Amino acid sequence: MTEFLSLADAIDRFVPDGVSVAMEGFTHLIPFAAGHELIRQGRRDLRIIRMTPDVISDQLIGAGCVTALEFSWGGNPGVGSLHRFRDAVEHGRPHPIDIVEHSHAAMAARYVAGASGLPFGVLRGYRGTDLPGVTDSISTVTCPFTGEELAAVRALSPDVAVIHAQQSDRVGNVGVWGITGVQKEAVLSSSTVVVTVEEVVDDLRPAGPNPIVLPSVVVDAVVEVPGGSHPSYSMGYSERDNAFYKGWDAVSRHPGVFAEWIDTHVLGVSDHAAYLSLVGRS
Amino acid sequence: MTSGDWNAGELMSIVAARQLRDGMVCFVGIGLPSEAANLARLTHAPGCVLVYESGTIGSRPDVLPLSIGDGILADTAVSVIGVPEIFGYWLQAGRIDVGFLTAAQIDRFGNLNTTVVGEYDTPTVRLPGAGGAPEIATSSGEIFVTMRHTRRSFVESLDFVTSLGHGRDGRTRSRWGIVGRGPTIVITDLCVMRPDPETMELTVIDLHPGVSAEDVVEATGWQVRFADRTGVTEAPTVDELSVLRRLRARTSEAHSV
Numbered sequence: 001m002t003e004f005l006s007l008a009d010a011i012d013r014f015v016p017d018g019v020s021v022a023m024e025g026f027t028h029l030i031p032f033a034a035g036h037e038l039i040r041q042g043r044r045d046l047r048i049i050r051m052t053p054d055v056i057s058d059q060l061i062g063a064g065c066v067t068a069l070e071f072s073w074g075g076n077p078g079v080g081s082l083h084r085f086r087d088a089v090e091h092g093r094p095h096p097i098d099i100v101e102h103s104h105a106a107m108a109a110r111y112v113a114g115a116s117g118l119p120f121g122v123l124r125g126y127r128g129t130d131l132p133g134v135t136d137s138i139s140t141v142t143c144p145f146t147g148e149e150l151a152a153v154r155a156l157s158p159d160v161a162v163i164h165a166q167q168s169d170r171v172g173n174v175g176v177w178g179i180t181g182v183q184k185e186a187v188l189s190s191s192t193v194v195v196t197v198e199e200v201v202d203d204l205r206p207a208g209p210n211p212i213v214l215p216s217v218v219v220d221a222v223v224e225v226p227g228g229s230h231p232s233y234s235m236g237y238s239e240r241d242n243a244f245y246k247g248w249d250a251v252s253r254h255p256g257v258f259a260e261w262i263d264t265h266v267l268g269v270s271d272h273a274a275y276l277s278l279v280g281r282s
Numbered sequence: 283m284t285s286g287d288w289n290a291g292e293l294m295s296i297v298a299a300r301q302l303r304d305g306m307v308c309f310v311g312i313g314l315p316s317e318a319a320n321l322a323r324l325t326h327a328p329g330c331v332l333v334y335e336s337g338t339i340g341s342r343p344d345v346l347p348l349s350i351g352d353g354i355l356a357d358t359a360v361s362v363i364g365v366p367e368i369f370g371y372w373l374q375a376g377r378i379d380v381g382f383l384t385a386a387q388i389d390r391f392g393n394l395n396t397t398v399v400g401e402y403d404t405p406t407v408r409l410p411g412a413g414g415a416p417e418i419a420t421s422s423g424e425i426f427v428t429m430r431h432t433r434r435s436f437v438e439s440l441d442f443v444t445s446l447g448h449g450r451d452g453r454t455r456s457r458w459g460i461v462g463r464g465p466t467i468v469i470t471d472l473c474v475m476r477p478d479p480e481t482m483e484l485t486v487i488d489l490h491p492g493v494s495a496e497d498v499v500e501a502t503g504w505q506v507r508f509a510d511r512t513g514v515t516e517a518p519t520v521d522e523l524s525v526l527r528r529l530r531a532r533t534s535e536a537h538s539v
Contacts, residue, residue, distance in 0.1 A: 026337070051365070073411050075409075089405065090408050101411055103413070103416040104412070109369075125374075127416075127420045129443055130397075130444070131397075178353070179355070181337065209356060209359065210363060210364075235356060239353060
């Protein structure tokens with residue numbers, strides 16, 4: 001049965017130190033409020049699984065929450081580098097992190113395999129690239145029917161999935177629409193699932209393209225957090241704050257400026273509503 | 283009618299856009315490729331189907347997205363699907379005519395590096411990584427590459443091959459039995475290059491107006507080859523330039539505070 005919790009309680013109960021946590025959202029529906037709560041609670045030794053570790057991962061890495069990252073593209077899209085991520089990889093600051101690096105197609109195949117209860121995913125991938133030489137979870141398999149050699153990639157089975165979505169009904173069925181990325185696969189491949197939503201409604205009414213309903217039987221906790229994806233967005237509720245992403249470059253570039261930003265915008269606020277008011281989005 | 287008033291960055295986008303033929307299904311990378319693909323759609327190729335890796339098919343944005351999954355791509359799409367489907371049912375299944383890519387570094391065989399500069403475990407520069415590119419590079423019918431031409435980006439030897447061009451020896455594709463033709467053209471702010479049909483080595487076929495062979499040699503980290511008779515790129519037309527500038531102006535306004 002899905003529980004309806006406060007953000008602090010959901011993170012406290014379901015995302016302890018040391019777990020592997022899939023925090024997905026492909027530009028859209030990124031669970032920033034949950035990320036901030038992890039920082040506020042001083043979480044450590046997280047293994048973050050995220051195809052596109054953008055600013056949310058930069059914040060978690062810079063705040064010292066992360067010791068491993070499985071990913072396929074780590075940048076601030078359209079802007080440039082994630083400086084806290086780079087600082088961790090290039091200089092071990094605030095501490096070194098292990099990276100497990102794939103392509104998007106392979107990460108997607110790994111999630112699908114995990115969601116399907118299979119040990120590995122298969123794809124026509126990685127041909128002629130150097131990635132198999134640096135990533136242990138990439139191998140090959142020969143098709144028993146055609147003899148074609150294909151890439152085999154280890155399935156993802158995260159301890160926890162944390163995603164943001166537009167809506168939940170009062171039972172805990174979750175509605176997602178628009179660019180759904182791997183939200184469904186992240187949920188179905190993980191042992192426990194926390195979903196932050198824009199709104200809890202009486203009737204789910206997906207109001208856009210590509211509607212998906214994740215049944216409550218696969219959702220452990222729902223947390224209502226309006227604006228919980230900022231500076232990412234929730235189609236039907238908010239627009240991506242592109243100016244924030246552009247401004248992040250200057251914040252992230254220097255550890256001191258970054259620390260000050262975290263102090264003010266994450267540690268110094270009681271909840272996500274207070275954060276939204278600070279960034280002018282309330 | 284051509285216009286005399288343009289800069290190298292504008293010309294690069296315009297020349298890149300010209301490569302797309304109307305009706306092509308194009309898998310679009312963010313940044314320079316996205317600008318070029320949308321310029322093509324807004325000029326000579328209105329029937330181009332732009333596919334973004336976030337899962338949008340047939341997007342027709344009137345401003346350029348900052349990220350690969352901005353709302354405008356979903357709002358204007360014919361269809362929106364999940365990421366496993368876009369890479370499985372669309373890219374891997376062979377439904378993409380052309381992949382449009384950029385990179386931090388390229389070598390003489392069109393191999394691309396977006397992973398690291400320096401050693402993998404102790405990189406000098408940690409780049410964003412692969413994204414969709416490794417499979418775009420091998421599963422698309424062909425690849426167009428567009429990037430700025432500097433000695434730091436056009437290098438003698440890649441520290442890391444993230445996405446296959448024609449391999450470190452120019453022969454890798456056939457060895458793997460890869461159907462896609464790989465990079466068929468590279469458009470820079472100085473010139474246009476195509477792989478030599480025999481050796482697959484990138485060869486300068488057109489110089490942009492006002493650019494000398496010497497300029498290209500200076501900006502290329504390998505001993506760059508030129509076609510026997512290089513041409514001169516056609517300058518932007520008034521129409522191309524005006525559509526591009528309006529697109530950039532709308533984009534810049536949309537992304538400002």
